[in-house]
Amino acid sequence: MFYDEAKIYVRGGDGGNGAVAFRREKYVPRGGPSGGDGGRGGSVILEADPGLRTLVDFHYRTHYRAERGEHGQGKNKHGRSAPDLVLRVPVGTVVRDAETNKILADLVYPGQQVVVAAGGRGGRGNARFATPWNQAPTFAEKGEPGEERWLLLELKLLADVGLIGLPNAGKSTLLSRISAARPKIADYPFTTLTPNLGVVRLDEEHSFVVADIPGLIEGAHRGAGLGLKFLRHIERTRILVHVLEVGLLTKEEVLRNFRIVNEELSHYSPKLLERPQVIAANKIDLPGGQENVEFIKASLGSSYRIFPISALKGEGIEPLLWYLTELLASLPETGPIILKDEYEETSVIKPPVTILRQGDVFLVSGPEVERRVAMTDFNNEAAVYRLQQALKRLGVEEALRRAGARPGDTVRIGNQEFEWQE
Incomplete structure (x- = not known):
């Protein structure tokens, strides 16, 4: 699993x-x-x-x-x-x-x-x-x-190249064709339920890692389909290969499918659209495939490099792989790409002693105060006296007095409770 x-x-x-x-x-x-x-x-x-x-x-x-x-x-x-x-x-x-x-x-x-x-x-x-x-x-x-x-x-999986696209676009078939990975392949949507990794080895000196990301659908960034669950894995890839189905579809459907995937990437993280993206126009062996390739070339202009392929028959795959190898070599060697997380925070300096009152109970917190209490043997009178002197030096006694503590009130530090006495 x-x-x-x-x-x-x-x-x-x-x-x-x-x-x-x-x-x-x-x-x-x-x-x-x-x-x-x-x-x-x-x-x-x-x-x-x-x-x-x-x-x-x-x-x-x-x-x-x-x-x-x-x-x-x-x-x-x-x-x-x-x-x-x-x-x-x-x-x-x-x-x-x-x-x-x-x-x-x-x-x-x-x-x-x-x-x-x-x-x-x-x-x-x-x-x-x-x-x-x-x-x-x-x-x-x-x-x-x-x-x-x-x-x-x-x-978040680490891979050089990430395969993205709608369900049944042919990502798993392409991965099985170019590597030793054997993902599940079938003619129904969402065949791939988990990301798959494969190593592409062109010769003794050229190889890279490819990740097959489960299919995105419209609304994936809001939790629809499997997209939200696996979009995180796209963050680590250096290049995106958009596997775009072109066979048995109208020109408008092909262009709409392309825009759906890129809009989902943009909604999840606009930085993903800054990654180099290559289009693998798949299923050119089916009726309408070649015509749709020419259409998207004319529609998208020079913004994307487009490779007509047939993942099932292995047509046009080798030029795509060599281009990816050259593109990876031209990218700066910065190691794995790390996106700054929205939850990342700067460190906050907390006060040494904090007093919180709950009824007649005063909760005292602070790293040094709690550490000293935890390390004190309360069965030893000399150790307890040493703790009292330490708490006084740390300002706990004065802080409790300012907070309104009176004789007989309960003071709790960590797992220990004391009765407050002047």
Whole structure:
């Protein structure tokens, strides 16, 4: 099955907890603290793999969690960091945050990687908190929680040439004639339900990749037919080959069919009409084919290069392929074409502390505040005292006072709730 969309949940591994330990050895007076640090949790990484063509693996499994780091131990032994979890996706995958719809990565090169859920750092052991005025700290940090989020994966196939046209124009037949691809071919509309890729090899030095995009119909940009589902795959192609049926049709029908497809491309993204477009006038072996070719040449003038072909019989295909090879060689080597997405946003600097009131409950949020709370051992009085001092330095106490917090009100930070006291 071909899947070009998926929604998955990823979570980085939590960091290991720091250890509280003291050196106790014979003949070593005042050994001091010796608690080691916890290991870093594993991150979830997406990697573009040229051997994949579909997101089918993410259809059957949607949750991915990296391992957590090992806890620290006595004698200053640090915990082992967890390995990263690498998920392989097809080249051409766009990664979005499911909540904000913001693009996180556009994986268009083989081996390209992006960290989508960072692992938490390990908590520091009590040996790291020893100072001249606190030579025997009795607390350590817990491991930092790993990042978690829902992701939207969207595949946009990478190809040098994209075959476009109305249903039953002969795109699949042409692809099967020029490559080893074997798409389903029949004499009814919408035979092709998924995009197909094929490699065209003219000789030892000349080859390129062709994508057969399922047929467009009028209104495809509004969701009619299959066009809206697969229009995204046209974005990546460098050249468009418009397979235009000319046999058994009137001159007006041929010209109307040509305009329908180009109007749908324009509605989806005007930039698509800026791509080089070549017309493959197909089915010239049928009655009226040759006459219609001459008509569209006269109607479209010199705006398009037109090649009369018969995909079924293989007529006129070789000149088309050599022209495409020369055209590809003349285009700048800029790598895969990437369209700027309408949802792409600039980064926004958020305030360090945000207070939101819900009745008598005050919700405190902020990356540093939430991180410190998550890494505090609330069963350790010294660790809780350290957290109180940190929250005061971060301005949480003053922000709550300005927000109207009174003694006895509930303050929630992350998963922890506190009773507000002056």
